[in-house]
Amino acid sequence: MSSWKTLRRLLSYTGDAKAQYASGIAGLGLINLGLNAFFAAALALFADSLMKKDRILLTRSVLLFIAVGVLATIAILFAGRALVVGADRTERHVRSAAFAAANAMPVSDLERLNPGDVLSRINNDVAEVGKMYRQTMQLFSNLAVGGVGSVIVVLAIDWRTGLLIVAVSSLMLLLTLPILGPLRRHATGVQEKKAELLGDIGQMARGNSVIRSYGLSEWISGKFLGHSLAQRREALRLGSYEAARAATDNMSDIVFIALIAYGAYRATLDHSFLPRLAALTQMTNEVTMLFTQLSGLLGDLQVKLAAGTRVLQLIDAPSEPDFVGMPGVPAQTPVDPSLHVGDLAFGYASNAEDTVRGISFSVHKGQTVAFVGPSGGGKSTLFKLLLGLYAPTRGMIAIEGSSIYNERLVDWRRHFAYVPQNAFVFSDTVYANIVGGMPDPGLQEVERAARAANAHDFIMQLPDGYQTVLEESGRNLSGGEKQRIAIARAILQNAPVLLLDEATSALDAENEQQVQEALERLMKGRTTLVIAHRLSTIQNADTIYYLEDGCLVEQGTHQDLMAQPQSRYRSLVEAGLRTQTV
Amino acid sequence: MWLFVAAALCAITVSVTTVAFADILGRALSSIMRGTPFETTWLIVRLGILTGIVAVSAVFARKLLSSQFSERLQARLRQRIAVRLTHATAAAMHSRHSGEIVSRMSSDMVLMEQFLKNDALQLVVQTLTAVLAATYMLTHNWFLTLVSIAGTPVLLFVASALTKPLGPLSTASQAALGQASVTAQEAMAGAEVVRALNMTGVLSQRLERSLDQWLTHSIATGRQVAKLYSAGTALSLTPFVVVFSVGGYMALTGRLEFGLLIAFVQLINYLSFPVQEMPRLLGQMKTEAAAAERVLDLLNLPVERLGGDLGTVDTDCLIELANVTFTYPGTQNAQLQDVSLQVRRGQKVAFVGGSGSGKSTVLRLIAGDYEPDTGDVIVGGMSTRSWSLNALRRTMSIVDQDTFLFDDSIISNVQAGRLDAHPQEIQEALDTAESGFVQDLPNGIDMPVGEAGGRISGGQRQRIALARAFVRNAPILILDEATSALDNNLERKVYANMLDGYPDKTILAVAHRLTTIRDSDVIVVFDAGRVVEHGTHEELLAAAGQYATLWNLQQSQESSHE
Structure with a gap:
């Protein structure tokens, strides 16, 4: 997308604030121009009155000064308000749109893009875009309206002097241009070197015990010294270019001197030029500003537009469809099994190999099936497919005869209660956490679910009971408590099929027992699919499926599979079931 | 230092030329107005050109010199800090968070740089210019x-x-924005759960609520900011208007020249600096000084003692703890109480006990990271108090609980065990640590492991750390939960390789999984900072004490169902 298009699209987010924002931007530019032009006029009048020793003329010029000042003060109040408020309202639109896009993005895309990156677009890049609305655009309007206007005014006052000012200013700009490239390059260089140094410092701090016990202090200090000297070299280079830039910033003085020198020459020949010279001294700053600040502004705009592009990319990302795409498999499936999976396959577009390769199985109502196998074997991908988080590349999933392709995803997901491996809680009230996405069932129901999940007692001990707001990632709860909240959520959902991803990390004995009890209540009478890590869970399953490389390689009961001396399941059990967690 | 003095001189020059320039401008205009011949005016203008050139050069020189001064100072400072940091005592590092040190070296350092490079001289320039401008104006027309x-x-x-109201307003809008970003963070991190529970709508509502709040506070802030813009405009215009109106009438009656008015207008902005800018600049410099102090404070980091005697490790009783009591600095309760134990050369000893029971602490004392409060830790017949710490640590290879790897290649990380190790030895060490996975990595042994080894898994990190310890080939091997992230099979293999490859080493190991250490020569059981039992696996089982209880518990958890 070209910069211009990006800018136009970003500006289109003004929406209902369009008139307000536009009037703010244009207003501030015009005020800037008007203030300077009228001040210049007043100054000319003033000088003229002094030359002519005309008191009435002087009074007029003084009144003009006062009028311009008062008007500018008032006008800026309104234009400034329009700009800032318009910018805030616009930023809000962008924030909503960016979040909505991320919130609707298919999970597979989200994982591919890396959630951290998406989050940084929602937070940091949008904030940059907000600054663009508030500051960059204002400066832009000041330069475009105020600066260009000033050039016109200067030329109108006296075209020869005007040209001189413009010419000397452009010359100054030309002098600045060769500095800008190296300036940016060395600034980046310094940042990179700084990052290296900080990396070293971080290692010294975090790796201090290794450094101590292996006598590595000289080794790592030596590395650091190299990086430190490189950083100094780069910073000193940057320093000289910065000094040069600071000097060129003072170039407006040079333009000023040129004006005075030429003006003095003109004024001594033609006395009536003096008032115009006075007006021109007032206007030069605006003109030089156009030249000295333009490059900086364009650089800043580039940065903001880069952030804007990242935000727009996010906004344009496709959303999760209402229906999972139909890979052309008939929906004819037997009604009897509670859950039927036929020849199900899935692969990431980027990877050549599928992560799930043609899995078929059926689960009858009320049965429990366990999935075991090495990590990366396809267990969690299978769960994501069942939940419609990933779209299958082929195959069928059906619940009681109804196919995943024929239901809206929102409805499809109501068939499942999902308890993830690491219980996820939201920084909201305990109540809201248990209710999740359901219509509010009332406190009584929520409490019943919490009791069944062994969660009621500890919830009542929280400062505000069910209305206690959980901290970010549930920091004020223990691991076992979070799990019990997740279980309460699943109990409340009362969905026909339970998807349980068992936790690998051990809890203390008390918590462990409470969680197990709650899980048993949850599983009772429900069709359950479990990614199992505990031997007892697996043993109690009606069928065990061993998944490896995306295929079901073994299936049967615990006894069946243990009876086969060569079975992978057996060697897994004998190794203590730990391999799958590594 | 002379760099700073020179930069300060340039700063003074900048101030002087600023005032001089305004004066020259005024004189030139007055001279034109009086209708003096061009030659006289031209003389003044030439002076102005000269002043301008001096000013621009002074600005350039000042920036250049101050950056030289600041960069050189910073480089020297950070190098001294680095030396300090790498020799810091375990106690000093224990009480500090690594993130905090990094933050001092980054954000605090940046603030300090600001001070050295800009703000200190800025203060000089602005104050001096204000004083000079005031003097000039008062003497010309008070x-x-x-x-x-x-x-x-x-x-x-x-x-x-x-x-004033801006502070609370912006705090409120920041808080609302913080809420919004928490929601966004949860929508991303919990995407799976959010979708599975059909919660996207709930989260959207929550976000919109936060954004509504944010907008309300932001608009209130914006209205206030607009008032400030307006006041700022009035503030900057008023002196102009006053000078022109009052000065105009004075000039008309001949009490004042036109040029002086222009000079006044040029200078008047500099006068307002002390009132307008000084509080802000001083506040900022205060922040910067505090930051500089935090950076300099790192130079006070306690470092380990140097010197000491070179001991040997030939004694039969290689390691001995005699009535050791030890309290971690800054804590109340003793971590070890009256602990005595002996390790003979070549023995394989295991330390067992709950978390916080003191087993890891014993290892730290043996490694010389800490000294006991009372009692003695004796290695090779000599107290660790007398040992040269460097020499003491050359006798041991340590693998810590949290495996730290350097942000470097696998080979460099293993080589850190012994910097002059031969590639052949490195390969052997990796093999002993069952690190066959290295061959499957994109760049094999040259693969960078990422920051803190983040690009490889926990189990892989541990195996690299083990290889680093093996390549060191020191007589004492200390393993503190060194194989906790490996599965049973791998762990067993690593231990077998280790005993095969290095049969003579004295090994001290802490392990939670008891099957790992059941074949040790001695198992020492810790509880609440004391040694409660010791003996072989069989002896301890027969004694039916704590070890036996732990063993039975773990057995039932892992395999009772079989």
Whole structure:
């Protein structure tokens, strides 16, 4: 997308604030121009009155000064308000749109893009875009309206002097241009070197015990010294270019001197030029500003537009469809099994190999099936497919005869209660956490679910009971408590099929027992699919499926599979079931 | 230091030329107005050109010199800190968070740089310019000077009154924005759960609520900011208007020249600096000074003692703890109480016990990281208090609980065990640590492991750390939960390789999984900072004490169902 298009699209987010924002931007530019032009006029009048020793003329010029000042003060109040408020309202639109896009993005895309990156677009890049609305655009309007206007005014006052000012200013700009490239390059260089140094410092701090016990202090200090000297070299280079830039910033003085020198020459020949010279001294700053600040502004705009592009990319990302795409498999499936999976396959577009390769199985109502196998074997991908988080590349999933392709995803997901491996809680009230996405069932129901999940007692001990707001990632709860909240959520959902991803990390004995009890209540009478890590869970399953490389390689009961001396399941059990967690 | 003095001299030059320039401008205009011949005016203008050139050069030189000064100082400082940091005591590092040290070296250092490079000299320039401008104006026309700045305090008062509500307002809008970003974070991190529970709508509502709040506070802030803009405009225009109106009538009656008015207008902005900018600049410099102090404080980091005797490790009783009591600095309760134990050369010893029971602490004492409060830790017949710490640590290879790897390649990380190790030895060490996975990595042994080894898994990190210890080939091997992230099979293999490859080493190992250490020569059981049992696996089982209880518990958890 070209910069211009990006800018136009970003500006289109003004929406209902369009008139307000536009009037703010244009207003501030015009005020800037008007203030300077009228001040210049007043100054000319003033000088003229002094030359002519005309008191009435002087009074007029003084009144003009006062009028311009008062008007500018008032006008800026309104234009400034329009700009800032318009910018805030616009930023809000962008924030909503960016979040909505991320919130609707298919999970597979989200994982591919890396959630951290998406989050940084929602937070940091949008904030940059907000600054663009508030500051960059204002400066832009000041330069475009105020600066260009000033050039016109200067030329109108006296075209020869005007040209001189413009010419000397452009010359100054030309002098600045060769500095800008190296300036940016060395600034980046310094940042990179700084990052290296900080990396070293971080290692010294975090790796201090290794450094101590292996006598590595000289080794790592030596590395650091190299990086430190490189950083100094780069910073000193940057320093000289910065000094040069600071000097060129003072170039407006040079333009000023040129004006005075030429003006003095003109004024001594033609006395009536003096008032115009006075007006021109007032206007030069605006003109030089156009030249000295333009490059900086364009650089800043580039940065903001880069952030804007990242935000727009996010906004344009496709959303999760209402229906999972139909890979052309008939929906004819037997009604009897509670859950039927036929020849199900899935692969990431980027990877050549599928992560799930043609899995078929059926689960009858009320049965429990366990999935075991090495990590990366396809267990969690299978769960994501069942939940419609990933779209299958082929195959069928059906619940009681109804196919995943024929239901809206929102409805499809109501068939499942999902308890993830690491219980996820939201920084909201305990109540809201248990209710999740359901219509509010009332406190009584929520409490019943919490009791069944062994969660009621500890919830009542929280400062505000069910209305206690959980901290970010549930920091004020223990691991076992979070799990019990997740279980309460699943109990409340009362969905026909339970998807349980068992936790690998051990809890203390008390918590462990409470969680197990709650899980048993949850599983009772429900069709359950479990990614199992505990031997007892697996043993109690009606069928065990061993998944490896995306295929079901073994299936049967615990006894069946243990009876086969060569079975992978057996060697897994004998190794203590730990391999799958590594 | 002379760099700073030179930069300061340039700064003074900048101040002087600023005032001189305004004066010259005024004189030139007055001279034109009086209708003096061009040659006289031209003389003044030439002086102006000269002043301008001096000013631009002074600005350039000042920036250049101050950056030289600041960069050189910073480099020297950070190098000294690095040396300090790498020799710091375990106790000093224990009480500090690594993130905090990094933050001192990054954000605090940046603030300090700001101070050295800009703000200190900025203060000099601005103050001096204000003083010079005031002197110039007062000597030329004290009445006009006073009149022109008379209105400023009132406007400043208005501005500060307008600024006051901004603090709470922006805090409120930041808080709302923080809420929004928490929601966004949860929508991303919990995407799977959010979708599975059909919660996207709930989260959207929550976000919209936060954004509504944010917008309300932001608009309130914006309205206030607009008032400030307006006041700022009035503040900057008033002196102009006053000088021109009052000065105009004075000039008309011949009490004042036109040029001086222009000079006044040029200078008047510099006068308002002490009132307008000084508080902000001083506040900022205060922050910067505090930051600099935090950076300099790192130079006070306690470092380990140097010197000491070179001991041997030939004694039969290689390691001995005699009535050791030890308390971690800054804590109340003793971590070890009256602990005595002996390790003979070549023995394989295991330390067992709950978390916080003191087993890891014993290892730290043996490694010389800490000294006991009372009692003695004796290695090779000599107290660790007398050992040269460097020499003591050359006798041991340690693998810590949290495996730290350097942000470097696998080979460099293993080589860190012994910097002159031969590639052949490195390969052998990796093999002993069952690190066959290295061959499957994109760049094999040259693959960078990422920051803190983040690009490889926990189990892989541990195996690299083990290889680093093996390549060191020191007589004592200390393993603190060194194989906790490996599965049973791998762990067993690593231990077998280790005993095969290095049969003579004295090994001290802490392990939670008891099957790992059941074949040790001695198992020492810790509880609450004391040794409660010791003996072989069989002896301890027969004794039916704590070890036996632990063993039975773990057995039932892992395999009772079989």
